[in-house]
Amino acid sequence: MAVSQRALEATGLPRLGRLARVREWWEQEHVFGYSLIVPALALILGLVAYPFGMAIYFSLSDYWVGSPGQFIGLQNFRDILGNEIFRQTVYNSFVFSLIAVVLKTVLGVWLAMLLFRNFKFKRLIRGAVLLPWVIPTALSVLAWGWMFDSLYSVVNWTGIHLGLISPPGPNWLGMTSYAMTAVIAVNVWRGLPFFAIIVLAGLVSIPREYYEAAEVDGANSWGRFRHVTLPLLKPVLAVVVLFSTIFTFSDFNIVQVLTRGGPVNTTHLFATLAYQIGLTGGNLGQGAAVSLFLFPMLAAIVFLQLRYIRRD
């Protein structure tokens, strides 16, 4: 310090005050860079990384709401793996995610291709299509709950009057064979706009010359879709599918509002079961163990994203 001070005097520059020296220190690129990232990093460490560590600790202890428990090793995992409801939940989660993501992908590409055409009221139609994604999910799902009402279901009313359903029609949310269908339908309804809009952005970026070249080569519209559109959409589709898989797999809102996991646990997903065990039931340890089953899927997708997609 003293040396640098003397050196400064030797150069004849005016002595820097303490404040000025701090300022100069802060102007260095790395110091400035670190100091700007600190608030975000503190947040991530304190409210994401630390709670994640706690979730692991909870899952290894018999921690109940209001009474920190003892370390019990893998007992919680042993308990839930032996639990019929948990095994049903694992099955539900995969069925739900797989069907919903496939439907959203297929319908999303279809819808994006439609939106890509030159429509009148293009902006209006895009706005309308995106609406389910913007409105508070819990509230729109509430409306779906009313549409699937056991007695006054508008879905059944319509089906019966079109001759598609024989009266009185299914009790969508109360029958084990129908509830999953209803939950998937609502998830597709809510997630479809996300797929469509992003795939649309992918479509817009495909150069038109490719289509012209394919047409010259005699490709019909299916051929153009199969050999031009689809291969060029692949990177965009990969991102959307991975992204959506995480959020479909960890869905909470739709099931919680629509069925709360019922009837007879046939629509429980990891998140709703964790909520039921950990908060309604107060067994935080076991609830945390259930929610941690979301982690392998998350880790796999993060890995794929980092390995293959962010590299481009």
Added chain:
Amino acid sequence: MDVGVRSRGARIRSTAFGYANMIPFLAFALFPFYYMVITSLKKDAELYNLKAVPFLIQTGVITDHYRYLFFKTEFLTWIKNSLIISVVATSVSLVIAILAGYSLARLRYRGVGAFGTAVFITYLVPPTLLFLPLSQVVVWLGISDTIWALVVTYPTFLVPFSTWLLMGYFRTIPREVEECALVDGASRMQTLVRIVLPMAIPGIVCVTLFGFTLTWNEFTYALTFVSQTANKTAVVGVTADLIRGDIYYWGSLMAGAVVASLPIVVIYVWFLDYYVSGLTAGAVKG
């Protein structure tokens, strides 16, 4: 234009096909909202009449469900809570994200790549993975069962998302602009605030809109961390507290859903293009 070989007739047919195809999608997307509105305006006698046509209002429009909502429930308190939470959480997250996003997108120092990856991973963490431990964290912070529990926890998903989005915007600003300012003697902070931020305004608007929408719509944390009726958000209040006993009063429930969605609908209609571009940038630039 079109490839040209196709005839006028074929073009018209293709357009008609396009419109016809669009209709089921539009009906699917919009019907629940139509049904929401129509239910909220119907008399109970008509709502619960199996003979009535559910698509129409046949026995007159009423506002009773709305009046009940505004005068007999804590709905206005919930709206106020939602507003405070959304505005505070979004503003705080915006400031944190601007700083972090600029640092990650523009400055070179050791570890910047790792920090960027950390933000990206956090962006992908679903709230349902962390809601149980966070429910205990807010207890320890002494803010459990208050709106502050949500103000504090919402940045956990807003900051990674906003940082990610803003990084993309900051990268589009030419470096020379900043270098000029620095050479002219501006400090780094002045350069960020006076030169970079004004050029990133579309990104900031976008992040603000998404931040407000995500916080207003949030359900998992809002349901989990707050149980007192007076401290609930609009979304949770309508979903959980308008159900008296085990009975669903669909008229007032749908009235609540309509009014609690309205702020988002208004903002959305106004800023549609920002939503589309933000959605695309947030997911695809990953």
